[in-house]
Amino acid sequence: MSSIFEGFLSTPEVLELFSERQIVDAMLRFEASLARAQASVGLIPEAAAQSIIGTCKVELFDVTKIVRESARAGSVAIPLVKSLTETVGLFNKDAAKFVHFGTTSQDVLDTAMALVTRDALDMIETDVRKTIACLLALAERHAGDAVLARTFMQPASVTSFGLKCVNWTAPLVRSLQRLQVAGANALSVQLGGAVGTLAQMKKGNKKLGPQVMALMAADLGLRAAPFSWHTQRDEWVALGCEMALLTGSLGKMAKDISLMVQFEAGELAEPLEPGRGGASVMPHKRNPVSCMVALAASVRVPQRVAALLAAMPQEHERALGNLQAELAEWPGLLMSVHGSARAMSQALAGLQVDTQRMQANIDAVRGELPADVADEWFNPALAQHAATLARSQLAVLTQALAGLNTPGKPARTLAPS
């Protein structure tokens, strides 16, 4: 039931990741992990846990019906838990009452979102790394190739195309750095129970909530959050902000490329592939569709993040409206970001660079200026100056990349732990 327009603004992979089926699957992984952990600390019987775990398989559920019933309930977790409880009860009547024990709708939803988001981040990082690799190669190859430097969209002086590539790369590397921290902070198990106290998870006076959380975190590959984040959304939204910063940096590169591929500039071209970037009627058109995708994302994503930020004042122990708004905005955010990351990795993979045209554009400017101004500001020698800068900064970037964690590996967190 999604918008047909995400098809070319996002990617099949991330669209699938946030499909109804995959999110229900992630919710079931939460419920299975919960049962496993609770059995292991003695909160629920081992046999009940086995029944629950065995039933937490997405193919056993009517996802469409669950979504349909979510409308009346006001939550997609409620019909899922109901359906899971009924199904468990079919096979093991005694186990049914241990389904979803001591937890709450928001626990399962937030954790499910953390699970699919982790995978989305991996996808995004993969594409960004590809883009960076292309850019570093271009930067090296064109370190000293002169190109107009333009300010206020007018020729200002001369720089090198290699330095332009370095300048596109640096914020992407910084995004990877910041994302690893933000991801490590935000990708936490949510486990607060009805009102954030896990009051139901105890045996006599012994509070078992923290142990259950720790086991689930290890099991699911998420962080054991030291605090419930039911209505404290800062770490989650901080991750959203990082998504927007990345989209902005990709959008900056797309903006520059879209200007350089203009027929009148002719300095770059997006890769030529059959069926890509054509028009429905004009055979001569070659549309920079990768830039289009990244630019569209750079318009949409800031608004997604504004919605997340605006939704932060969440009432008391569970919010009315703001929580649901945040949940619903999140998938679209990740879809746009991966669309942008993928589009730019495709554009860069086959980017055509016309250094002769770059030089010709400089010459055209020189031709209209007094010789002294031309020699001061549009001297091709300035490209050599830029080259030195490009090379020294390349080294900095290479070193920064080496210091990054391998994708999927845990990073240090900033939060109290």
Added chain:
Amino acid sequence: MSSIFEGFLSTPEVLELFSERQIVDAMLRFEASLARAQASVGLIPEAAAQSIIGTCKVELFDVTKIVRESARAGSVAIPLVKSLTETVGLFNKDAAKFVHFGTTSQDVLDTAMALVTRDALDMIETDVRKTIACLLALAERHAGDAVLARTFMQPASVTSFGLKCVNWTAPLVRSLQRLQVAGANALSVQLGGAVGTLAQMKKGNKKLGPQVMALMAADLGLRAAPFSWHTQRDEWVALGCEMALLTGSLGKMAKDISLMVQFEAGELAEPLEPGRGGASVMPHKRNPVSCMVALAASVRVPQRVAALLAAMPQEHERALGNLQAELAEWPGLLMSVHGSARAMSQALAGLQVDTQRMQANIDAVRGELPADVADEWFNPALAQHAATLARSQLAVLTQALAGLNTPGKPARTLAPS
């Protein structure tokens, strides 16, 4: 592939309306209507038109494949037109070259959006009218029933619940009024051809574009726009703004109700129905889920509209990025708005009003104040003052409603025509 969270924040009807299948169907209605009009003015052969019209049936197309192929093309119109052309060619080889004649991707997409949006507006209007009808009845019934007037969320004085209902109604009536104008302006056929000049639609020196447009407008029930709106999006976005104003007014009512249904206030309750507003674990919970939906919409919709407004600077004769961003934001906007309109129509249909509790809350305030202050500001007689106001304003609203067009009927436009 949509977000699972729209299931309870929107409605099945509007989700279906913006489904891939329905949008492809609307695109095919454009292509059929184009062929019909072009044959009628002699631009294409009648036989070709018959072939095209006969093929423009959504059940003949592989919608999923078209969406999948949109990714590479950068547009969903390109694979559809390709598929349509091939299918027409199977039956009538000569007709194939007259498919989509003289037009462009954006023509079909914009017109398709106008078609589905018209239906969405009807749905929205229907729910808003239901809400208004409930509110007017409540206003009459409770015209003189005293309730605390609260400013800065603190008791300020006494008003009547009837006047509160009137105040919730007035902006809804104004929304219907403004929506009829905005809809009449915005729901236009888009027909500009490759670059907005309809240059291909001529016979010798005779320019047939305007005639084709007029015939299509009559056929499709849309306005014949006097100007191409390829990159002049003000009337379309103005309609989007009206959507947000309506959502804001519904959100204001939801905010008030959410405060009045608090246990501590207890003045109102959302209707009680099985399976509605429960919690996944707490049997005693009765969550105001209609308010939740309307409040979530009031957080999300302003950001959708900000995206539409931010996307208005569209380059030259077709934009790179901003057009696609606008297209993709639109369905989510309408989904949230209908979700909100429906939710409030459900809340109002069975709203429980506790006038005794309203009076008790006034008495509680009086009990904490010096007698003179209590008598000046919390005098139950103030409700009678409010009642007079409520009744006179009810008459104004009733008259305004009578002046509205019946849903689906054309309204006057403001734009040059």
Added chain:
Amino acid sequence: MSSIFEGFLSTPEVLELFSERQIVDAMLRFEASLARAQASVGLIPEAAAQSIIGTCKVELFDVTKIVRESARAGSVAIPLVKSLTETVGLFNKDAAKFVHFGTTSQDVLDTAMALVTRDALDMIETDVRKTIACLLALAERHAGDAVLARTFMQPASVTSFGLKCVNWTAPLVRSLQRLQVAGANALSVQLGGAVGTLAQMKKGNKKLGPQVMALMAADLGLRAAPFSWHTQRDEWVALGCEMALLTGSLGKMAKDISLMVQFEAGELAEPLEPGRGGASVMPHKRNPVSCMVALAASVRVPQRVAALLAAMPQEHERALGNLQAELAEWPGLLMSVHGSARAMSQALAGLQVDTQRMQANIDAVRGELPADVADEWFNPALAQHAATLARSQLAVLTQALAGLNTPGKPARTLAPS
């Protein structure tokens, strides 16, 4: 204490209009008008009214002190009313108790905003009309001058510069049309008293509020709102939306011009004036600073409007936070809009058009294409097709302009009245 950066993104006139002094002046005009009207219906003594009216002169007040004291009070109206009451009391002890009688902070603030906004709208309309006049002249002069039509920022076909001008004009004319309606609806006296019922304004059982409102409306040149709009902000925010639509249309024109003035395109240039658009160090720079201002506004204004829309769910009879947010966002909105309108009126007043370069750019495209494609899509004769369209649409626009009210004159309203 404002941001130094509005100096070049707005105009001196509108900055002055929203200065502390002018807003206090408008608040005093409200208080004077209130006293005049209340005396005239016998609610307060004529002598008291004379004292109050005589004291409502901004030069008698310490504006800086009032603003400073607003911090503690949480409202700028409270210290002003206090100061006014004290000053009136100095001259006429008996009159002091009739200051601000039966009204509330929000009444004076909202009405003051309506007063200064009316003047801002006049300024904006004046600049938009200047721009339209320039555009119509350019459209006529260049009706048949060929220029590249560009889609996705790539050459697509040929149109005429005159038609481009028409396309820039049409949304501005529509903005004037819609603004007259939106302004007429929104520029209302606010007069609700403590909680929107005007309960204090009665004599015995006679309710005099509506009469006072009518007299004030006539006196201040504002509309007599049929409903209190304390927390029903739709008409006010609808006017804000119109501001954003205008900014978007100006931004679209600025975007196009910024692309056409690129050195590599060279089709247009902003007017050359001493001290305008230079750089701090590069003598050869000629920056399109008018486009810069309009583009900056088109990024900022959508967010202002999103804030207004997001603030619409205002609690009960006066909001906590949302009202104050809306008030504070408003001046910046108008500042940016007038900045944009002025900038574009300056750019258009002396816009330099290079039709030879336009033709040369077409020729360059033709040179790279097969002859048949060049002849079909880049045929200079296409400009004549566009010319016909441009001329017929010019007539439509001229007629629409003639149908507009003269600035400052009242327009029909849409709202119930």
Added chain:
Amino acid sequence: MSSIFEGFLSTPEVLELFSERQIVDAMLRFEASLARAQASVGLIPEAAAQSIIGTCKVELFDVTKIVRESARAGSVAIPLVKSLTETVGLFNKDAAKFVHFGTTSQDVLDTAMALVTRDALDMIETDVRKTIACLLALAERHAGDAVLARTFMQPASVTSFGLKCVNWTAPLVRSLQRLQVAGANALSVQLGGAVGTLAQMKKGNKKLGPQVMALMAADLGLRAAPFSWHTQRDEWVALGCEMALLTGSLGKMAKDISLMVQFEAGELAEPLEPGRGGASVMPHKRNPVSCMVALAASVRVPQRVAALLAAMPQEHERALGNLQAELAEWPGLLMSVHGSARAMSQALAGLQVDTQRMQANIDAVRGELPADVADEWFNPALAQHAATLARSQLAVLTQALAGLNTPGKPARTLAPS
């Protein structure tokens, strides 16, 4: 010429910090530091540097005139540099040509913004630390005091007020942690020269730019950015995002408090001070004005940040429109954030806590439920469970606070260096 409404939504200190005078002062500190550094590496004569440094005193400049002239120039740096050059020339004709040597408008503006922003961050941190201190004391005092836990704005179960305080505190501590990193990354000298290459700063073949940058960084107490950030705004906007996250967390606390201070709940009250939170006419009103300020900020700030994010795609080596939009949005962002931080520090400093009323509200809920439900979900013993959690989390927070840098001290950065 600012908005009168910031007076009660911001603070006098931060309004002064972003005043025209203080920003010009910061710009002059840049120019003086530049001259000092350039003389020290031999790029300009020592005597010229002395003249420049001696002239860089804000009291020598006509700030109002500079701002007025910025309109035509399209930048406030251009008239300042012109005025500085003229003034230096009056005293030392030879020195004039060394003013602003090898640098550009954006260098001075960005660095000036970094300087005033650093001071604003210190102010904000000071108020947040005060709030945290109050909250920790409250958390300890009320660790076991029972209060209703509310979900969807309805009573759900019982928690402790101490745990609520802990939950308000944790995101503030995390904000301090993240802010130290974000600030350390973002508060950099900007020094790129005309197009980001510092090409003018060389002596023969020796590139002295990096040395000048390092000296200036040490002199001004800012970071020496390893890359020019003329059009790579991610680190700067990341700091803006942190501002919004903080505002969101403060807004969440304000939202909760605003609900708890409702007359009908009566669990908390903002501190009572003369002249604070009164109404212009109702003597009995006690408005929660601190919450009002924080809630208003939480509506406005997300939109500021959306504008910053939307402005990130900055063209080439200096942007047209997006740069200026970002610059102009920044001061308002910091003003709102400090307003919110100050307001909450004032609210917390004297917050009145009514634990009896908290208990009474629980009892009222119990009274309406079956005994078994009441005993399971509204058992006062649940507060003891929450108390244990509160105390263990207090320890985590205290330790995290101890690990923070002292305000004003440099923190580790994440960026390549």
